[in-house]
Amino acid sequence: MNFYDTNLTQVHNDLVNKRISVTELTKETLTNIKAHEKDLKAYLHLNEDAALKEAAALDKEGVPADDVIAGMPLAVKDNILTKGLTTTAASKILENFNPVYDATVVAKLNQHHFINVGKTNLDEFAMGSSTENSAFQTTSNPWDLTRVPGGSSGGSAASVAAGEVLGALGTDTGGSIRMPASFNGIVGMKPTYGRVSRWGVIAFASSFDQVGWLTQNVKDNATLMSIISGQDKHDMTTSDREVPDFAAELNDSADVKGLKIAVPKEYMSDDVDAGVRKVIMDAVKHFESLGASVDEVSMPNTKYGVPAYYILAPSEASSNLQRYDGIRYGFRAKDVKNLEDVYVKSRSEGFGAEVKRRIMLGTFSLSAGSYDAYFLQAAKIRRLITNDFINVFKDYDLIIGPTGAHPAFKIGSETEDPRKMYMNDILTVPVNMAGVPAMSVPAGFSEGLPVGLQIIGKMFDEKTVYKAGYVFEQTTDFHKQHPQLGGQN
Amino acid sequence: MANQLDEQAVEHVASLAKLEFDKNELSKITGQLGNIMDMFSELQSKDVKDVEPMISPTDMDTVLRDDKAEHISKDERQAILDNAPDTENGLIKVPAIIDESEDGE
Numbered sequence: 001m002n003f004y005d006t007n008l009t010q011v012h013n014d015l016v017n018k019r020i021s022v023t024e025l026t027k028e029t030l031t032n033i034k035a036h037e038k039d040l041k042a043y044l045h046l047n048e049d050a051a052l053k054e055a056a057a058l059d060k061e062g063v064p065a066d067d068v069i070a071g072m073p074l075a076v077k078d079n080i081l082t083k084g085l086t087t088t089a090a091s092k093i094l095e096n097f098n099p100v101y102d103a104t105v106v107a108k109l110n111q112h113h114f115i116n117v118g119k120t121n122l123d124e125f126a127m128g129s130s131t132e133n134s135a136f137q138t139t140s141n142p143w144d145l146t147r148v149p150g151g152s153s154g155g156s157a158a159s160v161a162a163g164e165v166l167g168a169l170g171t172d173t174g175g176s177i178r179m180p181a182s183f184n185g186i187v188g189m190k191p192t193y194g195r196v197s198r199w200g201v202i203a204f205a206s207s208f209d210q211v212g213w214l215t216q217n218v219k220d221n222a223t224l225m226s227i228i229s230g231q232d233k234h235d236m237t238t239s240d241r242e243v244p245d246f247a248a249e250l251n252d253s254a255d256v257k258g259l260k261i262a263v264p265k266e267y268m269s270d271d272v273d274a275g276v277r278k279v280i281m282d283a284v285k286h287f288e289s290l291g292a293s294v295d296e297v298s299m300p301n302t303k304y305g306v307p308a309y310y311i312l313a314p315s316e317a318s319s320n321l322q323r324y325d326g327i328r329y330g331f332r333a334k335d336v337k338n339l340e341d342v343y344v345k346s347r348s349e350g351f352g353a354e355v356k357r358r359i360m361l362g363t364f365s366l367s368a369g370s371y372d373a374y375f376l377q378a379a380k381i382r383r384l385i386t387n388d389f390i391n392v393f394k395d396y397d398l399i400i401g402p403t404g405a406h407p408a409f410k411i412g413s414e415t416e417d418p419r420k421m422y423m424n425d426i427l428t429v430p431v432n433m434a435g436v437p438a439m440s441v442p443a444g445f446s447e448g449l450p451v452g453l454q455i456i457g458k459m460f461d462e463k464t465v466y467k468a469g470y471v472f473e474q475t476t477d478f479h480k481q482h483p484q485l486g487g488q489n
Numbered sequence: 490m491a492n493q494l495d496e497q498a499v500e501h502v503a504s505l506a507k508l509e510f511d512k513n514e515l516s517k518i519t520g521q522l523g524n525i526m527d528m529f530s531e532l533q534s535k536d537v538k539d540v541e542p543m544i545s546p547t548d549m550d551t552v553l554r555d556d557k558a559e560h561i562s563k564d565e566r567q568a569i570l571d572n573a574p575d576t577e578n579g580l581i582k583v584p585a586i587i588d589e590s591e592d593g594e
Contacts, residue, residue, distance in 0.1 A: 435546025
């Protein structure tokens with residue numbers, strides 16, 4: 001089973017009408033995944049036995065006609081807890097961790113009897129832009145196996161782009177859903193901060209982290225997002241706002257006439273590849289031809305996004321990752337003489353290089369003598385970056401621009417230069433600073449590699465983001481182009 | 490604010506973070522952190538007088554649950570213990586807190 005050129009509704013109808021059983025669908029999905037794994041390395045663990053058991057149970061009961069998720073094979077990023085299924089965050093420190101409960105997002109999907117096919121690879125603790133920071137394996141980009149899939153949700157993105165599943169859960173702290181979506185020519189949505197519960201999602205930077213979906217198409221993304229959204233008593237940052245049916249208005253009558261769209265000139269600077277800028281300019285013209293109005297605006301604090309993010313997110317991470325102490329769970333170093341040794345050696349041997357760098361950056365930024373000049377300064381600049389969004393959204397419905405400054409880069413080309421790697425996030429981190437929703441949709445190609453258009457909305461206005469993305473997708477054919485796995489150099 | 494981190498300062502931060510680096514790692518990470526922190530100098534020159542720091546995108550108040558222990562089953566308790574590196578009699582076991590190889594602190 002390959003999920004190109006189909007969608008949730010079609011597959012669901014096939015299941016309801018028994019053109020294919022859940023067991024057959026699950027088996028074919030797993031076979032397809034396994035056939036690609038040698039090349040892609042997108043999965044850390046497959047959930048074969050439990051998935052087939054769940055499938056058999058559903059076949060016995062029949063797939064309910066009113067539940068589009070029932071029996072649907074989907075994948076879960078491996079920093080999201082799945083009860084009884086090893087969850088590692090791609091870290092050696094959690095190599096054998098067996099969660100005792102499900103993350104809220106997984107519990108919600110379970111209520112709908114989804115089929116969890118497996119746990120996807122990521123940068124260790126979601127810290128990275130290429131998935132090369134996984135302690136276990138490097139995932140390849142299906143468009144060119146010598147290139148990265150982006151990160152940190154690289155396994156989820158590669159699996160969706162290879163047609164293995166219709167959707168995979170990701171997390172986005174500084175671009176970790178949108179960037180891999182852009183690099184892989186698929187759809188990736190980071191919802192508003194507070195829209196989706198992070199209970200059971202392994203914490204990285206708690207004032208930035210959000211859960212979202214990587215999917216083949218916009219409407220499926222919207223359908224799946226409605227299911228995982230909503231207030232959760234276990235995550236006090238979740239909003240009590242009503243969750244709309246995000247997909248309800250994504251149909252033939254959807255249009256972008258009269259939408260006011262802003263393009264920040266800072267998002268189209270010389271730092272962005274000419275090929276990427278061309279794709280985005282074409283998208284701008286396309287929106288205009290569909291009846292939207294597009295103006296250039298300025299968001300002058302954009303350039304502070306990456307440096308401020310790499311103070312604030314590591315500060316939060318250094319605090320969140322204190323829990324990995326080798327005592328209650330996770331890796332404990334051998335040959336320790338005392339308790340201090342357990343802490344220091346377990347952490348030093350258990351964490352990878354990038355995680356340690358970020359713990360060091362955060363610990364420094366929060367330490368006495370540095371707090372005012374680093375953490376506090378960055379927190380004030382976060383306010384300025386957020387004000388840029390607030391100001392533009394006074395006059396506009398959406399902001400658009402590139403998701404990444406360039407297409408997928410070569411594996412190994414940036415690993416020795418962390419600062420260069422961090423600059424990949426220049427167009428994605430401001431969104432997380434402000435907490436607004438943003439989606440990457442396929443918008444064209446540069447040098448034969450996919451380029452994503454980033455569509456940014458107002459707080460809790462995912463609906464308008466989805467509408468613009470849907471209309472763009474339905475009136476272009478970039479999402480119909482797929483990588484030729486196996487047919488490349 | 491140019492690179493103000495030397496190896497000694499990095500070792501101090503590492504001790505705060507409960508991390509240790511051998512000589513080669515220390516030299517490497519000191520260089521990398523310095524390079525990353527050069528990027529921060531752009532922030533220091535920005536005038537942020539009268540700007541309120543922003544700690545989170547949410548403006549909701551902190552909600553506390555009732556301070557009441559939740560019951561867990563024996564099986565759940567065992568599943569939690571199964572994740573611990575070392576247990577004894579249903580408790581998590583750790584090495585001696587006092588280093589017996591020295592006189593202690």
